[in-house]
Amino acid sequence: MFLKRITLQHDKIPSMNNYPFSIPAIQNLKQLDLKKNVTFFVGENGSGKSTLLEAIADKCEFHTAGGGRNNLYEVHASESALGEFIRLSWLPKVTNGFFLRAESFYHFASHIDSVDTQGFKDYGGRSLHKQSHGESFLSLFLNRFKGRAIYLLDEPEAALSPQRQLAFLKILHDLVSNNECQFIIATHSLILLGYPYASILSFDDGKIREVDYEMTDHYQITKYYLQNREKLLKELLEE
Template sequence: MDKLKLNPDTQYIKRITLIRERIDSYDEYPLNLPVVRNLRELDLHPNVTYMIGENGMGKSTLLEGIAVGLGFNPEGGTRNYRFSTFDTHSRLHEFLRIAKGVYRPKDGFFLRAESFYNVATYVEELGPEAVMTFGGKSLHRQSHGESFFSVFLHRFQGKGLYILDEPEAALSPLRQISMLRRIHELVNRESQFIISTHSPILMAYPEAKIFELTKEGIFEKRLEETNHYALMKQFFDDKDRLLHHLLQ
């Protein structure tokens, strides 16, 4: 396989900036989220960028804002998907400036765990040709994990921008490792990923950027410096001691 990784000169999305002069108040959702209060600029990696952090920091809202700002359906899918099951997306995209590179992706997909069922239903409604792009088998006639993985395996073609919100939600640890391999294949086909995740396995992609979102700020970290990694390492290094204190 030819290695055609994107670089700073060819990446599709370079930077995310919060347009603070448009914001009158940070008191209401989504502008009251920690990620918004702390966001200035985020320079994205040409290949893989991770957004991580505890629940409530605003990871999914930020990814949704980026996706909507780029023209993707708020519930997921491609830029051509035009359906709405229940309109709940925030206005965050109105306050984001997305710096694009010179080159444009030929493929793209916004995958979010919480509304994947709606995307699968829409694919069914589009008919057999659409189903074929996902491997030829109905997404509803597979397990949740299998249908999720079918998207990575069959629908993502390369030369694409892929925005993934907690993709590990339906995947076993083995499937998460397989997903790392698939990400690598697509990175070598001129693809760029922006991923929010809680999974230390998925965060392990070499040379990726990891932004940890906290109440105190947004910090770029190595995998081994993240709270997710430290907690999992502590658990497995001394499981009995941790469980003793936790459950007594």
């Protein structure tokens, strides 16, 4: 592990009433300790998990629309409002890494097309735009992710089928098994959350807290749905 702690500097925030500081989980954040090489952020839409992940990326000097330190391109509204108010505690500090943002991955792929001079060697030998969405994600994971680094992923499952989510878990496990990589992943994927060597942090209920896999809403709702599909759909659709 490299990043050990995230601290919100409340004394520097001009007002907690403005977004994103008004998000309950962010508002109540003081200090967050990271305990494992893989940490999942989970929670409802708007709970603050992607907002905090983006702020970490900003503090790492990664492009907040997606990329690493050396990826410089312009995307509207890619700045982080939270980044300047958090402090990251490292041991040791690393500068290598990558921020994957599924919603703006197209812009990152276009940037790579415009600057690549090495035959896309970090992306499987082909332009990311000439691969399917899922293929381009896996090409990134397989070829760009390596060495001592921290990787911040915002909903990587967005482009991955269930089978490819399992393939990603194998890639992730291989990368962290030598203790040279750290991952922080915001996700809704029940498959990814099942990775057994991770810490799961829930942003629901107005605070950030560690939860077990079986206690996540993702697990509880999916389990109930699978066990009671006909009954649940009848109640839902015939109201």
